[in-house]
Amino acid sequence: PYGAAATVDEMASVDNFLHRGLTPEQVSMLPHYPEGKGLLGLVLNDRRAVRSDDIAEHPDSIGFPLNHVPMKSFLGVPMIHRGRLVGAIYLTKPPGRPPFTDLDQEFVETMTAFAAVGVSNALLFAAETERAERTVLLAEISAKIRRSLDLADVLGITVETLARATGVDRCFIRLVAEPASSMLGEIAHEWHAPDVLGISHEHDRQYPVSSLAAMSRTTQWSVDVTKDERLLDPSVMGEPSDPAKAQTRAVLSTPLKWGDELLGVVTVHSRKPRQWARSDIALIEAAAQEVSIALHHARMYGDA
Numbered sequence: 604p605y606g607a608a609a610t611v612d613e614m615a616s617v618d619n620f621l622h623r624g625l626t627p628e629q630v631s632m633l634p635h636y637p638e639g640k641g642l643l644g645l646v647l648n649d650r651r652a653v654r655s656d657d658i659a660e661h662p663d664s665i666g667f668p669l670n671h672v673p674m675k676s677f678l679g680v681p682m683i684h685r686g687r688l689v690g691a692i693y694l695t696k697p698p699g700r701p702p703f704t705d706l707d708q709e710f711v712e713t714m715t716a717f718a719a720v721g722v723s724n725a726l727l728f729a730a731e732t733e734r735a736e737r738t739v740l741l742a743e744i745s746a747k748i749r750r751s752l753d754l755a756d757v758l759g760i761t762v763e764t765l766a767r768a769t770g771v772d773r774c775f776i777r778l779v780a781e782p783a784s785s786m787l788g789e790i791a792h793e794w795h796a797p798d799v800l801g802i803s804h805e806h807d808r809q810y811p812v813s814s815l816a817a818m819s820r821t822t823q824w825s826v827d828v829t830k831d832e833r834l835l836d837p838s839v840m841g842e843p844s845d846p847a848k849a850q851t852r853a854v855l856s857t858p859l860k861w862g863d864e865l866l867g868v869v870t871v872h873s874r875k876p877r878q879w880a881r882s883d884i885a886l887i888e889a890a891a892q893e894v895s896i897a898l899h900h901a902r903m904y905g906d907a
Contacts, residue, residue, distance in 0.1 A: 607622040654678050
């Protein structure tokens with residue numbers, strides 16, 4: 604038989620997939636790892652065990668890619684701990700082997716319950732470690748920003764550090780077009796991953812989530828811009844299709860403010876849909892406060 608264990612992110616999308624029973628040669632023939640669709644997705648979406656004597660005959664089966672190892676019977680069990688879905692265990696057998704039984708399912712469900720506790724504890728430990736690392740990182744950002752009166756240095760440090768800390772594909776800062784305005788001007792500084800398009804040359808293009816943050820003076824985000832109906836509002840500056848053209852699916856933007864005055868926004872983009880964690884929001888908002896102070900001091904220094 605073949606076995607696999609998958610863990611999921613906060614959107615119940617597969618983020619790690621560990622398999623057993625396939626040789627390296629068999630794995631190399633596959634176009635990609637499973638993505639949580641078909642029967643695998645049914646286990647995750649319905650949060651229940653799924654058993655089938657013949658995968659090909661199950662209505663939710665989407666088949667196998669070319670060169671896939673033959674598999675017939677299937678058993679999938681979700682890993683759930685305290686109401687939270689953390690992943691799933693999948694078992695299959697090749698043609699000619701007897702299908703899974705009630706006893707098999709009962710045994711796998713028991714073992715999966717134990718596994719869910721272990722995975723949950725590991726995720727909790729990872730989250731605490733990440734929180735501690737981000738606290739240190741914010742202190743480093745603050746120290747670097749406060750040591751510099753050079754605006755380009757401040758913005759450059761911020762966008763790259765925030766992008767790497769939050770694991771996004773693009774981070775940019777856009778300042779207001781003119782004082783006492785909610786209209787955003789050109790991108791003042793941008794960092795993007797090597798295989799992602801730069802957008803700083805698009806001087807006149809506005810992006811809806813950034814515009815929402817500027818208009819509302821509050822942090823705004825979108826899990827998936829292609830499904831966010833708020834961005835269709837004609838009062839929001841920017842074309843809803845523009846983020847997708849810029850290889851963007853998820854966006855988080857927070858305002859840069861000094862008192863009641865809007866100075867600009869800092870925005871991060873992700874190529875994949877993403878459920879923004881509270882730690883992401885807290886880190887970016889805290890960094891925005893530091894940048895706002897630096898922007899104000901740089902402006903005062905320039906006016907002196």
